[in-house]
Amino acid sequence: MRRRSLIKTSVGLAAGITLANGLKACSSAESPSTDAASDSSSDGSSGAKPTDARLTMVQGGGFPNSLDLHRVGTNRPAYGISWVMYDRLMTFGQKELPDGTLSYDYTQLEPELAESWEMAEDGMSVTFKLRQDATFHDGAPVTAQDVKWSYDRAVSIGGFPTFQMKAGALENPDQFEVVDDHTFRVKFLRPDKLTMIDMAVPIPVIINSELVKPHLTDADPWGAEWLNVNDAGGGAYQLGEFKPNERITLTRFEDWKSGPLPQIQEVIVLNVPEAGNRRALLEKGDIDVNYDLTEKDQKEIAAMGEFTMASTPIENCLYSIDMHTNAQLKGAENPFADVKVRQAVAYAMPYDAIMQTALYDQAVPMYGEGTFDPDSTTWPQPTPYKTDMEQAKKLIAESAYPNGFETSLAFDLGNQEWAEPTVVLIQESLAELGIKVGIEKVPNANFRSVLVEKSRPMIVNNFGGWLNYPDYFFFYAYHGQDATFNGSSYQNPEMDKMIEAALASKPGEPEYAENVEGFIEMAWEEMPRVPLVQPKLSVAMQNNVSGYQYWFHRQLDFRQLEKA
Amino acid sequence: MTTTLKHTRYIISQNGITFGAFSLFFGFVLIAVLGNAIAPYDPLASNSAIALQPPTALHWFGTDQLGRDVLSRVIVATRLDLGIAVLAVAMSFVIGSILGTCAGYFGGWTDRIVSRCIDTLMAFPLFVLAMGLVAALGNSIENIIYATAIINLPLYTRVIRSEVLVRREAGFVEAARLTGNGDWRIMARHLFPNVLPVMMVHLSLNMGWAILNAAGLSFIGLGVQPPTAEWGIMVAEGATYIVSGEWWLALFPGAVLMLAVFCFNLLGDGLRDLIDPRMRT
């Protein structure tokens, strides 16, 4: 593969690999290579020839519930379907991780539907050239009008899509301009390091607007109802059959031009709610891919050696125990408001036991290695805390609650496999400090309310950000805006200041590193949440399946898979 | 007292199955009473070093994913499970008896209102109703008991109502009225005790169902809160380990649960015989 644009050059120059560098370079790039398309197709030709292979995959604990990822209530697994059914203007590059697994490369933006793009001189807009030969599944050519309609839809429809677009400062339909049939311009409201990246995430899909328009109504101006169950895409796969909660069949779109034609001809995604059955199906060879593995299965299937396993630490993601930091909780005094208590809890965590028995070592430990004075902006990074009951007892003795107290620990039933043993171990361990922990198992749906309400003293949290920046993570998990994922409801103006400063600056800049290290240090000292591990995303495949690549959106990309 | 004992002995000795059921039942009660005292290990103490060990001489039923002794957990769970069964059944029995007796005895509007309510309850798929109730009220042991009691209510009310209905016109009820008994006294002292033997069968069958019901709720995540040891949740959680070969997690609690339900099922006929004076000879 020949390195292509200036993006790469600047990345290569940067000491720390950060996307911001790439963006900076990108924004200053006069002319992104125009032969990007031929490049990518030559990339494709290096892959295997398209075959009529059929791939079956099982999924559980959530099944794609819509074909339209802009719709309210569309779940995560649906993004995987949308990802291959629809194209975006750009996509990310590919890299090899140290363990040999392929991963997306967030430092590289590559053409998808757009064959090239150009930053404006003033850096306040970008102009995309669309592929001339690209068509939708119904054969209609992809035009800039379609792109505009799709972008308008994403910023207008509300809910998560609009929110995510906003994260990249894409907020207003006025920003999107049709220059000609195959030229599309995005005007920036303000310089934002996330804008370009945000156009490569799953949200801004390009929809066949002409196909949708007959189905628009006043009540449903964006055709959510129709798109919910119909295919209006131009992606590598088109819809075969969609039976909600049962199965989805995708077939290869032979006229796909936005990348190398996938090798697999047909993909069947099946819903199997029972984890044990999913595993049995894989072991019996009845399916090709099990994409929903418990940590235990990860460990044991890997140990069998009969299957191809890929386990990738999930970027910017942490399993943690969040303690509510407000002085008052539900009208009562809240012991966790006392920082000594929080630190004591952090020292009392049975980290290794959790790692072994709850997670079967299938995660990256985030404890015991770090220092209170971090010197890296890597995130997540391990805390300096390790299991030290003496220290914990000392701290609790110094706190306002030397004799302990009663509290409760809530977890999401959806995470039962690892969360339940974890909380039981924590309960046992905290009992030694005199902290009596009641366990509360909350059904999946209700847990979201728990997060929103912030009504529990202690919860098991599982938060990860798509965009791989520590400041992004901290903005949602530690910032005083008290977002949903700030499970501790932690509010500290000093912390906020550092987070905001980091957000405003760019990786590589000294103030960025200073602020990031600063807020990590503060997090370790204040300890509103106790990081446990960085989880891994795992997939088990039959040995004849290859080409798996990790994506930040944590869904399987069928386009890259191959089956012998 | 001695005659009662003798009678009990007679009933039990008459039927091998009843004898077995009674022995089993007393075994369970004994285990429930002793509970922690006879558990070889602390049922809640985890030990990651010995997690998921198959049955050994030290841990007869093996250990679970946290290294807790399955045998100890099964033993300790007995009290809770019997408690759930007994309380749930007792609640629906008491309320169902009152409603059913009134509806059957008074007839008319009382009957119509009670029957309508019961019909409404019956029109729900019972397990779904239990699910809904536990989901709405929160999954605690009390709520599981309430939900189980509510879904069993129609059964008791209907059975008692129809039994009272056939006896309402019986000679001994008229005789009771002739001898100066008011309605309430007739219901409480004359009708209800005569319905009791029939109810014993349902009662014991339901105890088994109550446990199964709790197990089913556990399976869909609406069971008791961890780390409480309860058969149903142990089976439900253990069931996912069957395929990976850790069969003991589900099998032992499952076997004990089955034994208990089995025992309750078989107990019914014996209990009816025990409580029915007609069986005394």
Next chain:
Amino acid sequence: MLNSQPPLLQVKNLTKTFPVGKDAHLHAVDQVSFTLQSGESVGLVGESGCGKSTLVRLITRLLDVTAGEIHFDDAILSTIAVRQFPQNPYRAGIQLVFQDPTDSLNPRFTAYDTITEPIKRLSSVQGRQQLQARAAELADLVGLPQDLLSRFPHQLSGGQKARVGIARAIALNPKLLVLDEPTSALDVSVQAVILHLLADLKKRLGMSYLFVSHDLNVVRLLCDRVLVMYLGKIVESGPVEQIFNHPRHPYTEALISAIPSFTAQPHPIPLTGEPRSPINPNPSVCRLYGRCPKGEDLCHQVMPELTELSSNHQAACHFPVSSDLAV
């Protein structure tokens, strides 16, 4: 037998109907009137379904009346609701001996419990000692061995159960004892015993009897006067010997002729056809019309009323039988 003092029980135009579906009423007891003197024994005879049991339940206040009056002693009982009656002082005054001794005993009560039940509820006799004494006394009275008092009904024979039922009924020394086919469920051997017991008790306790039976033959033995009922109506009433030997109503005649006997060859007067429906009966048609060997035009034009044919002997028939019955 006859005296001028006010009757113990006087029933006037007593009617009981049961609704059976839309606009349909089953006339179980239809305009029944009779009196019963203190100390008198009156028999009530009729086939099953003629309304005897309903009448009994009306008089013993187990059923609310539809219309008519029941006078007992100096009180009108028909206006008191059944639900209130158990607390009424007259409750103890009218007691009932049931047809089926098995059905009428609470299976979960011992004989002692059954016998003492009315005493506990309705009399001043209280306390364990007193109750036991009274129960023993009653057991003696009805010839029930003391050691059977602790038994449950299923441990007693038919005759013993009948005695328990009688003991319960007489426990409160009622003025009126209604006997609803007390021997029909018993064997001949036991029947004779119970009949003797009843005769004996009447003598000793001075009660009045209303003796209900489908068997004239039995009624004859115990009663002074007989009422014959057919489909809710009283069709004939009179002194027992009179009715037995000189029945005036065709129905009574058929009834008597059908009694089997050791000696005589049978020559029953047949009642052909099916009985008329008791649901919404035509008030101007004789109830026996259609089965009666005599049915004439008048019989389905005018309902025959109970009329005095000879002293104290009444029959409801346009064409009363005149010939003596050669039995």
Next chain:
Amino acid sequence: MLAVENLSVEFRTRSGVVKALEAVGFTIQPGETVGIVGESGSGKSVMAFTLLGVLDRAGQVTAGRALFQTDSVAVDLLKEPESSLRQLRGKELSMIFQNPRTALNPIRRVGRQIADVLRCHTDLPEADLRSKALDMLASVRIPDPDKRFDAYPYELSGGLCQRIMIALALACSPHLLIADEPTTGLDVTTQATVMNLIKDLAEQRQMATILITHDLALAAEYCDRIVVMHAGHVVESAPTRSLFTHPRHPYTAKLIAATPEPHKSFAELIPIGGNLPDLKAADLPPCRFSYRCDYFEPSVCNQTPLSREFLSPQHQVACWKPL
């Protein structure tokens, strides 16, 4: 025609063995009507069920013979295998049961029930079954047989049900009819009609009839001969007139005295003391009446097993001290 000899039946129950019948014997000639009389529990119905082979599972024949002989067959009813016995039932000998309402299949049209019997014992074509069944209904004097054919038992009165029962039993013209308390539960007037019907039909068809009843007076009216049973024993057997004029067994005499009768005064109605003995008891006396007998003498009655004494060839009594 039927000779029952030394028949003994036991019931095995949870609480012991009931010796329901012991050494019972009697005979019946063609065309004869024999009454079997006794209190409930004396074993009358058990005997009928035994002869037809429809005894409950718990009952067991321990001894005896029941020779049944007609023009076409001669068998021991107790020894015949079930399959060939089945051919006889309903055809050669049949039975009328106590409660006609429960004795008929409640959910099958009565005509069809008769047709069922006809189908299994005759080779009438299916088409003729109905007309034959209608004939039967007419012969038991059921008004409007065409309509009644399609009636269900619950739609008919007790008297009509009993007539259906009779039609059912007589459908295949049996030689022997056992009527087990055919009029219990019926009104006196209906009782007379039903009894006369049975009597007339028996005469018409030259059919032998066994009338089982607890009502001595009823038996007296309709039977040629009467067999008196007490606690599983036959105590006396005699022609009707002879039995009533000269009862030999103390039990017979007491039974007669205890039965209400049109011309009997109350004083003449004499109860029988005591109850039937417990047939489960291990120490049943040889004479099962001994507890209730006024003439009981231990030296005479208790020594040897019961035997029979012949007063006349027709009049037999089983008593050590006959009256």
Next chain:
Amino acid sequence: MARYSTGKIVGRRILGAIPSVIGVVIVTFLLTRSLPGDPAAFFAGPAATAEAIEEIRQNLGLDKSLPEQFLIYIGELFRGDLGVSLTTGQTVLYDLLTRLPASLELTLAALVFAIALALPLGILAATRPNSWIDHGVRLLATAGVSLPTFFTGLFLIYVLYYLWGIVPAPLGRLDILNSPPPQITGFYLIDSLLIGDLGLFWAAAAQLFLPAVTLGLFALAPLARVTRASMLGMLSSDFIRTARASGLPPRQVLFGYAFRNAMLPVVTTLGVVFSFLLGANILVEKVFAWPGIGSYAVEALVASDYAPIQGFILTMALLYVVLNLLIDLLYVVIDPRAGVES
């Protein structure tokens, strides 16, 4: 006494069921609203702000008062609009229509299995009371009802699929290779036959086998129990004695006379068992990835997705009414007395 025509019986029954259905609608509504989850929070997505949640709340009409919401719900109900499931993204009506046949097919297959086993066993036991066969039947049937269905299901999968490989993979109604027949009745077994595709029929039957057995085992005990008791009662009844005394062949006595009468309580139990199985379905469907309405309801419940829960329970209630109607009619067919009011 009056006999009612079948039409009248149906009419009366339906009228009589209306209050129950209204009760069900109200109770369901209240129950769903008291679920602790906040649908708005759930569906707003993970990173939603308070405003976003509020916006969704308004979209879903959850900001209105309870009575208001109820009236809206009732209004929609009358228009046949059951709402949209937020979890599957389809209209509830569509979901129910596509999923109900799956559940019914499973339940009916289970029932057929249970009946096919329970009735002969019950009759066998009744003809030999207190024999070892009788005790054996009792123990067997009791054992079937003593285990949680999900345990039985998983255990059977483990043994029959994982260890022995004699049943197909637990992948719902059809294996991967086959695609479903065109929807005619919605029952794959029937539809596959209607289009004459025997291979598909066998494939569907093979998938159905294990879940049906799992579910059926649960229904075995009550059916066998009632059959036995009812047969025992019938066999000792007077009319059976009459039939035997009339020399009717044993087959006719046993099946023509005794069994038909014994059917009445069995039919009643059948109704109870059927509605019971519809509930137990939930667990079995989850275990076997069966795309029925039971698993649908669980998903919805866990997501506090009101519309599907309401739709599901309403469907079940209507099904229950229909079921009772069928049983009543069956009763009339079997027992001439049933249509009569005394």
